[in-house]
Every structure is written in structure tokens, then in C-alpha cells.
Amino acid sequence: MIQLLMPLFLSVLRLFRRKSKAGHAISSSADYAIIVTAYQQTEQLSSVVDSILELDYKNYLVYIVADDCDVAGLAFNSEKVIVLRPPQVLASNVKSHFYAIEHFRRSHERLTIIDSDNLVDRAYLTELNAFFDMGYQAVQGVRKAKNLDTQYACLDEAGDTYYRFIDRKLLFEAGSSAALSGSGMAFTTALYRQCLAHSELKGAGFDKVLQYEVLSRNHSIAFAEQAIVYDEKTSRTGQLVKQRSRWINTWFKYAYLGLKMFISAIYKPSVNRLLFSFMLLRPPLFILTGTAIFCMAINIFIIPWLAVLWVASGCVFFGIFAYALYYFNVDRGVYLSLLSAPKFIFYQMLALVRARRANQLSVATEHYHDKKD
Secondary structure, X not given: OHHHHHHHHHHHHHHOOOOOOOOOOOOOOOOEEXXXXXXXXXXXXXXXXXXXXXXXXXXXXXXXXXXXXXXXXXXXXXXXXXXXXXXXXXXXXXXXXXXXXXXXXXXXXXXXXXXXOOEEOOOHHHHHHHHHOOOOOEEEEEEEEOOOOOHHHHXXXXXXXXXXXXXXXXXXXXXXXXXXXXXXXXXXXXXXXXXXXXXXXXXXXXXXXXXXHHHHOOOOEEEEEEEEEEEOOOOOHHHHXXXXXXXXXXXXXXXXXXXXXXXXXXXXXXXXXXXXXXXXXXXXXXXXXXXXXXXXXXXXXXXXXXXXXXXXXXXXXXXXXXXXXXXXXXXXXXXXXXXXXXXXXXXXXXXHHHHHHHHHHOOOOOOOOOOOO
16 A cells, blocks of 8 residues: 555655756766667667667767677667677676676776667757766666557657656655666766676676665665666567566565665665655556455455445545646547556566566567667
8 A cells, every 4th residue: 555655655755855857957068978778689770770870869879789689680770879799698698788888898987878779869868967967976868659550659658658757756755766768878987887897797687786786875866867778668469578578587686675775764764765665665567456446345344444444545645646647748549548458467477477587488579670769
């Protein structure tokens, strides 16, 4: 019930905080390394590179880490783009990132991580800069849907919009930190090295460990609402099940970090870590809502007044969910896709069954959309 009401609490809490808005970037000369990771698939690299080269910011180099990829036909007509092919298969986001760092052509002040299926908005680096110039060393941007071609993609965007509103916007504005998304995020190079230089992470979930390490060092992760990357949403059943299996596996694997952060926030009081720990301990949405419905049904026969509280909490949850979709002005198709939510939940249940073997079933999500919608 606490998790259902948490968004309402954050909404109230942010009203009592003095809002600080990012201004125009001051450090326009800050040097960025844009790390693009690709695993086995290179079909979309030309699109992501084209979007990067159209940025309204010029002080950067692009490092493409083509892990286990055929790079024979991979060539770009720009000195800003460096293609790296590790001699051995890495099959790890963190290893790919550090492979790029080890091959930096110059000492970059900041780095940002982009997936091979992403496209970046022209103002992406400029918007990130505004928050770095306010003193933040870690910034998370927005990942918007690149494709809304199926009901699955629309439902994926609906869920992502909710997380974007609660786990990034509300958390940050309430005095905590924005949750990391895996891409569309940026750090000072020094902080990224400190957090993961000695990590041996395998499989999905590096962003969960990374955000834990950032907050453990008493830093906050800013939310740059106008720093936008366009991300491919799941559009096929097999793609959905494999991806959700990895995500669910990751939540169970790293849920203990939420407990550790909660204890540390009590022992050494920190609003930043305390609020963030509640987010880390929250299960995936389909598990949260399913558990709430089960508890409500049971309490109808055991403690009726408690069932009323569950209903009220559910109404608050769905009300804020609806407001999140409204706030980010999602496509009409996203609203219509909610009618197919039961089917989407079924496939997530199937993913839950397969979660234990998720990293054996697949290492990365397959991509199919080589276009900007």
C-alpha cells in the first residue's frame, strides 16, 4: 500500500521544496565522449550516428563499441566518429563502456551513454550541460518512444512514461535523485570511473548498481526533462518476453541494494537516499498491481475497512498514472493500447516464469526499427 501511495507523497513533498530550474549552459566548451554500445547488431548504427552529428553542440567525439559485430562495412564520413571492435567478446555494457574509456582520443570531462537503437535530439548535450553547470555530476535525460507501431510498443511506452514521471521527475523534484535508464544518461568521467572501475558486472542491471554507487557517494542524479533520446520500444512477443525476463531477473538480483540504501539513510540521515531506497524496493508494476488486487480481494472477507483503503490507494495510483500520460502528452495510440493491458500482463507473467534463466536466454534486446518516427 505504501508503494501505491508513494507517488502522492512525492507530489506533496515537492510542493514544499524550492524549485531550481536549469538555465542556459555556461560551460559550452565542456568536452563530451558519446559512447554508443552495439552487441551483434549494427544495422541501426548509421541512424544513431547521423542524429549525433546533427547535434547543436560541437565539442565531442563518438566512440562506437561494436562488440561481437562485423565492422567490415562500418565506415563514417566524420573524424568525430571512432569505431572500436574489442578483440574478444565482452557481452557486457560496463566492459564496453570501459573499453571506450581506455581508448579515448583525449581526456573528456564528461561522458554520455547511448544505445545502438537510440536517436538523439539536437539539443541533447546542451540540455545536459545546463545541469552539469549547476554542479551535478550525474544527469538522466528522457527516453521517448521511437516507434509506436504495435499495441506492445504503446503499452511499453505507457509503462515507461509512468516510471519517467514517478522515478525521475517526482523523485528529483522531491529532493532525491532521478533513476537511471541505461541510456540517455551522462556523468563526469571521473565519477563514472569511481563508481564502476572495479566492477565485474555481467548481464543486465548495470544502471541499478551505478545509481546505487552514485548516491552512496552523496551525489544526486539530476533529471533533464528536455535532454531527449528516442528509444525503440518492444513490438514483438518474443522480444517482449526476453526483455522483461531480463528486467525482472535484474530487479530480484539487485533488490537488496534498496534495503542497504534504506539502512544507510537511517544510520546517516539522507532524504536523497531514503526516498530513492523506496523506489529501489518497489517491484515491477504488474507485480505491484497484482499484489494490491489480491490483498484487496482477501480483505473484503477478512477486514472490510482495510479493503476500502486498498481501493482508495489503487485509485490514487491509477489517477497519477493517468496524469503521467497526460503530462508527457503521449500519443493517442498509447491510451487505446491500455485496453490490451491484460494481454501485456500475461506476457510479463510468462517473463516472470523465465526470469531465472533470463541472461542465458538473451544478452541484449533485438532491434528492428531503423527510423525516426
